[in-house]
Amino acid sequence: MTNRTQWNLEQVTQIIASLKDTPGAMLPILHGIQDTQGYVPPDAVPMIAEALNQTRAEVHGVISFYHLFRTTPPGKHVVQICRAEACQARGARALEAHVKAKLHIDYNNTTLDQEFTLEPIYCLGNCACGPSIRVDDDIVGRVTTDKFDLIVDELTTVALDLAPLNPVRQEKKA
Template sequence: MNVHVAGNDVGTKTLAIVGALKGLEGPLLPILHEIQAEFGYVPQESLPIIAQELNLSRAEVHGVVTFYHDYRDHPAGRHVLKLCRAEACQSMGGDDIAARVKALLGIDFHQTTLDGAVTLEPVYCLGLCSCAPSAMLDGEVHGRLDADLAAELVAEARR
């Protein structure tokens, strides 16, 4: 949706985003997506503002943020590499691919490389079960991962 937001602080920007989108039917998810697009994550300071403006409890907003794996509570790296951890991908060698990627990056899931280049995240289905194992780098999906393609994706993310 890309709401234009003036101001510098989290509260001002959050209020502007909520104000622009709260008229939608079921506005919470679009608001959270827009806040994450603005900040790169969903700041904790935004949650009480969203709750108040939508007449929800803080617990309801927190529950939605923590339920969906795409919302982050801290900034991601410049690139986000997501590895599918669903059963189809695991059965086709996903565990070995995950171990290789973790070793190449020197991080575990939910971590970011020290240089801030790459955040590694698990996901539980990218919809490419017939092309397992799969990954997503910055929104672009890749199927039939093997050790070489995994290394190529890591190298691309490191650039």
């Protein structure tokens, strides 16, 4: 995937060109762009419209109709909470409230540090193990608030760079 704040014009142009003549090309093009860029850049909409002989409004209508398409870059990790009935019956609403409070964001938003994007999803097919979430491409079942906190801690743990401390340590040894 490319830089989260910049999209690759050459890749998008190539995807549009390679798929524009296939029947029902709109969805494959949108999926291809989102798969490579992480989102469908608004500046790509006129390119898609022109290639498919559609209006910008028609392209935008398809993007806004399907919840899975994003028009802004996602965070480093995408967290989706299942909102289907089975997960709701097993505590997803309480989990949802906890996740929003923990990340300090609502659905379809990204944390200020660009680490997490939170999205609702309607059934992950993991009903017997609800409440379920998907983090990036991994589905996790029986998620409690503690289990979610552990997942977030794991994903945000970064090794400390101790290199700047080495000269200080060497001076103390001398």
